[in-house]
Structures are given as C-alpha cells and as structure tokens.
Amino acid sequence: MELLNDMALFIEVANVLSFRRAADATGVPNSTLSRRISALEKAIGLRLLHRTTRRVELTEAGQLYYERCRRIVDEARIAHEQLGEMLAQPSGILxxxxxxxxxxxxxxxxxxxxxxxxxxxxxxxxxxxRRVDLVSEPFDVAIRMGELPDSTLIARQLARLSVQVYASPRYLEMSGEPAAPSDLAKHECLGFSKAGKWKLHRGAETVEVDVGGRFHVNSVGMFRRLATLDLGVIMLPEEIVADDIAAGRLRRILRDWEGIETPVYALTETRLLPAKTQRFIEFLQERLSNKSHRPNP
Incomplete structure (x- = not known):
C-alpha cells in the first residue's frame, strides 16, 4: 500500500512538474513529497526526476515509469470509487x-x-x-430468536421483544379466563416439548408456573395455529401473533403480566461484512428497535 501511495504522489508531481504545485494539490508538505519520491527512486534504483532550483523534469526512466504507473493509479482510484458506489447502493445476492x-x-x-x-x-x-452452519454454508447472515449458545460467531442484537399470554375468545368461553398466573396450571398450555415452566413477571415480581397440555410441538406456527383453533393458551411475542390479534382470533390475557423478553440477533461469521449484509442488519436494527413502528400487513 505504501508503494501505491508513493506511486500516486509521483504521478501528481509528474503531472505538474512541480513539487510545490503537487503539494498544494495533494495536501502533502513539499518536504514530505521530496522525501517520498527520493525513497521511491532508491527502492527502484533509478532516478525518476531531474531536480533543479528552477524546474523539475522527467528522466527517461521517469517517463516510462509515469506512463505505466498512471494507469495503475487510475485503476486504483476507479476501484475505490466503485467500492464507494457499492457502499452507497449495494448489490449482489443476500x-x-x-x-x-x-x-x-x-x-x-x-x-x-x-x-x-x-x-x-x-x-x-x-x-x-434447522440451525444453518455459517462457516461451511454460503449464508451471509442468520437471524435468530432467543438466548444464544456460546459460539465463535459474531452476534449483533437487533431487538428485545416483549412476550405476553394469549388465547382465543372461544377457548376462554369454554375454559374460563385465568385471573392469575397460577391459574395457568389448570389450562391447556401450548408450547415446545421442553417448556414445562412458564416464567412471568409484573414489575419486580416474578413467578414460575408449571404448565402442561396434550399438545407439545416444535413449531411456533403450529401451536399458534392450534391456539386460534381454541385448543389452548400460548405465550409468544406480540410481533408473531399481531395478525391474529387484529383479526380477533386471539386475545391477550393476564394483561398485568409478561413473559421474559425474547432477544433477536443477527449472526455472522465475521465482522468484515459486504455492504449488502451490513445494510440489511442496520435496517433491521433500526426498524425492530423502533417498537412504535408497526409494519403494514
């Protein structure tokens, strides 16, 4: 990189045949320019410029070097400009x-x-x-919900989603509405097979309730659907059941109580991300953290 920088400085001097004017154009002090060009000549082993108190001229070697290096420096500038454009308007497959x-x-x-x-x-x-392998599979990013196991992946938190308890109006008509978290022990509670306890809090007060039911599934979509079919109580982030609430298929219960917040993370293999991935993560972080914003269905 230092060689390319010195090459670019030489091109500036050769363009105007003046250290002073090249210094004005680049913002590099005259003395520094002279020292860097001298170091470049020493590294090459040839004199590139004839210097006098009145003028600067290219040597034969300097003319050849100028013709070759001008293209290299121009290509490098174009590459930087194109990368800048890519950052401003990223492209590719995400x-x-x-x-x-x-x-x-x-x-x-x-x-x-x-x-x-x-x-x-x-x-x-x-x-x-499934949990994709970001190291061996060609994924740019994985979005995950819930606490993460220890790993070497880079995790960026996008949001923390509040969690509430819901049931369908018909289920509540048939089974009654819980008045306190302890009442959940007498209800059909739908969730993952390992979720034998639900933890809820109200301010600083926290309770754990043993819950159970006939349905244990490994799909959020499935037990959410079962709840809309009047088969039990669920505890999920509002963002996942928003459509069902709006349509009247589910209703929040135990309104003073909330479950433990669910974190949302963006996982990547490295911190050095292409613009498309960086913009995607930044966009989700901005929109998910703005809890007053609701996306249009």
Whole structure:
C-alpha cells in the first residue's frame, strides 16, 4: 500500500512538474513529497526526476515509469470509487437464514421495504427450522430468536421483544379466563416439548408456573395455529401473533403480566461484512428497535 501511495504522489508531481504545485494539490508538505519520491527512486534504483532550483523534469526512466504507473493509479482510484458506489447502493445476492414464523408474519413487510430501498440486491432466504452452519454454508447472515449458545460467531442484537399470554375468545368461553398466573396450571398450555415452566413477571415480581397440555410441538406456527383453533393458551411475542390479534382470533390475557423478553440477533461469521449484509442488519436494527413502528400487513 505504501508503494501505491508513493506511486500516486509521483504521478501528481509528474503531472505538474512541480513539487510545490503537487503539494498544494495533494495536501502533502513539499518536504514530505521530496522525501517520498527520493525513497521511491532508491527502492527502484533509478532516478525518476531531474531536480533543479528552477524546474523539475522527467528522466527517461521517469517517463516510462509515469506512463505505466498512471494507469495503475487510475485503476486504483476507479476501484475505490466503485467500492464507494457499492457502499452507497449495494448489490449482489443476500443469503439469509430466518426464523420461519417471525419472518413470515413480521419480517416480510420489512424485507419488502428493504428491497425497495436497495433494488440492486437479490435475495435467497432459508426458512427451515434447522440451525444453518455459517462457516461451511454460503449464508451471509442468520437471524435468530432467543438466548444464544456460546459460539465463535459474531452476534449483533437487533431487538428485545416483549412476550405476553394469549388465547382465543372461544377457548376462554369454554375454559374460563385465568385471573392469575397460577391459574395457568389448570389450562391447556401450548408450547415446545421442553417448556414445562412458564416464567412471568409484573414489575419486580416474578413467578414460575408449571404448565402442561396434550399438545407439545416444535413449531411456533403450529401451536399458534392450534391456539386460534381454541385448543389452548400460548405465550409468544406480540410481533408473531399481531395478525391474529387484529383479526380477533386471539386475545391477550393476564394483561398485568409478561413473559421474559425474547432477544433477536443477527449472526455472522465475521465482522468484515459486504455492504449488502451490513445494510440489511442496520435496517433491521433500526426498524425492530423502533417498537412504535408497526409494519403494514
């Protein structure tokens, strides 16, 4: 890189055949310019410039070097300009692994906004429940919900989503509405097979409730759907059940109580990200952290 910088300084001097004018154009002091060109000549082993008190001229070697190096320096400048344009208007294929239900219900409208902002980006999304391997598989980013296991991946927190308890109006008519968290022990509670306890808090007060039911599934979408079919109580972030609440299929219960917040992370293999990935993460961070914003369905 130092050689390329010295080459660019030599081109500036050769363009105007004056150290003073080259110093004015580059902002590099005259003395520094002279020292850097002398070091370049020493490294090459040939004199590139004839210097007198009145003028500067190219030597034969300097003329040849100027003709070759001018193209190299121009190409380097163009490369920097193109990279700058890429940062301003990124392009390419963004390969992302997304949580199925959160992506379908909540992220889809945000992704639509992002795609309109950056028309040069194409998208390849994996919405299977599996945990993709960012090291061995060609994914740029993975969006994950919940606390993360220890790993060497780079995690950027996008948001923390509040979690509430919901049931369908018909289920509540049939089974009654819980008045306190302890009442959940007498209800059908839908969730993952390992979720034997639900933790809720009200201000500084925290309780744990043993819950159970006939349905234990490994899909958020499935137990959310079962809840809309009047089969039990669920505890999820509002962002995932927003459509069901708006349509009247689910209703929040135990309104003074909330579950433990669910963090949302963007995972990458490295901190050195292409512009398309960096912009995607920044966009989601901005929109997800703005809890007053609701995406249009």
């Amino acid at each position: 390969r992302a692994s997304l949580p199925v239900d959160f992506a379908t219900v909540y992220l889809a409208p945000l992704i639509a906004d992002f795609s309109r902002r950056y028309p040069g980006i194409s998208f390849d999304f994996d919405l299977t429940p």
